[in-house]
Amino acid sequence: MKTILLAVCGLSxxxxxxxxxxxxxQGPQIDAIRVLTTRAGKDACLAGLFRAGDGHYYRYLDEYGLPRDAIDFAPRHLLAVLADDGTEIDDIADEYHSERFLRLCMEETFALARDDEQCVLFSIAGGRxxxxxxxxxxxxxxxxxxxxxxxxxxxxxxFENCRDFYYPxxxxxTIEVLNRERRPCHMSTAEAQITLVPMPFFPLRRQLTPRMLRRPESPAALMLSLVREDKPQLLIDLPQKKIVWKGVECDLTPSLLALYAVLALHKQEAACAKSPCLxxxxxxxxxxQILAKQADITRLYQRLTTREAVKSGATALDEEHVGQYRSKINRLIAxxxxxxxxxxxxxGSRGARPVRYAIGVARELIRVVL
Incomplete structure (x- = not known):
């Protein structure tokens, strides 16, 4: 398996x-190195690591007996963060720069992690x-x-603060360093200790859907996709003569509620394959078709009112009543x-000649209490 080191780097x-x-x-063979940095960091790496073929990166390879082509790492692999206009950002100095750098990290991590035949080691030690x-x-x-x-x-x-120390x-x-009082002194590199500290983390990749892995996204977009709130429910409560949505209640008169409930019950029973309703x-x-359900509307209306049913309104609907009731329901809901x-x-209305009417919310979100 190929191993890639993806590191951040600033001016060091x-x-x-x-x-x-x-x-x-510790043993792992590094096959490739990619560095995420700024314009100033890129210049520092070019000067310190690659200078005229004699930079400290080449010195390390030579000193530890590694062929210079053993690792896929070259100046072109120093990736400086770009502004919107395509220019390299000099430093991470404000929120905009941080957002651009985060995007670069997301893009490069996404690209490298797509190949299951390679392992990515992330080094977070450098830079700001x-x-x-x-x-x-x-x-x-x-x-x-x-x-x-x-x-x-x-x-x-x-040694950490010494510009001349790149590796033991x-x-x-013996090299010159600055002591804790910031005064020059000399120390042997034999005293240097470099410790690799593995950092625990909580991987989210297994929670991401294939759609989320089509292209790199911002962490905010991924988090919103992972946060699955309970779906709201449209409660049509006939005993309480109200409808409830997302904790907000709306009172309807018996005639309006009877018509609304019949439309909701029909939607629950409809052989509609699309959800949400489109x-x-x-x-x-x-x-x-609404008028053909007069018996159902009358039955519900009589359950909602104590008044003696009369041959008018909800018990004797006509086309004009349907239009009026619909307008009143929609005004109260809005x-x-x-x-x-x-x-x-x-x-809402659907189509033309004849116009058809339906509640827009998906049928699985509707609950009718009779």
Missing amino acids: PQVITETLFALHQ KTMGACLSLAAQCYARPQDRIYHVLVQPSE PRTPR NCGDCALSVD GTFGDHEARALRV
Whole structure:
């Protein structure tokens, strides 16, 4: 299996060779390296790692007996974050820069993690803290079981802050460092210790659907896709003479509620294959079909009122009554739930000649209490 090191780096390219050294001490062969950085970080890596074929990256390979082509790593693999206009961003200095860097991390992580025949090792040790946080977040979104996140610790701190220290050489040598008082002193590289720290993380990839893995997404988009709220329910409560949606109640008169309930019951029983309702019309009724349900409407109306039923209104509907009742229902729903929610709850019209009427909300979300 191919192993790729994906690292973030700022103005200290030493972190790349330090990480490489630590990984090699533990045994894994690194087949490729990709570095996510800024324009300034890219320049620092070019100067420190690749300078004229004699940079510290090449020195490390030579010193530890690795062929220069043993690892797929070259200046073109230093990926600087880009602004909207395509120019390289100099530093991660504000929220916009952080958003762009997070996008770069998501894109590169997504691309590398698509190949099941390779393992990705994420190094979050370099650059500003926000850079490591961005790569860690991308790894949590797209990493597989074989992938790992690492941090690198360099001790004593004199070596961590030394611009001339890139890795412990095979033959120790004395170099100038700054002590804790920021004064120059000399220390042997034999004292340097590089520790590779595996970082636990909670992989989300198994929770993502195939649609979510078609292309890289923002963490916010993935989180919204993973958060599955309980579906709302349209409760038509005849004993209480009201309808309830998302905790908001709307009172309807017996005649309006009887018509609305009959439309809801018909929708529940309809042989409609589409959900949510997309204007297929199978659950809709024409005026003539509504009038044909007069017995059902009358029965419900009589359960809702104590008044003696008379041959008018809900007990004797005609085309004009249906239009009036529909308009009243829709006005009350819009006034109670707002225009946006009313789109699903109102009695909408479908087609033409004859026009058919139906409640928009999906039938599986409807509950009628008789």
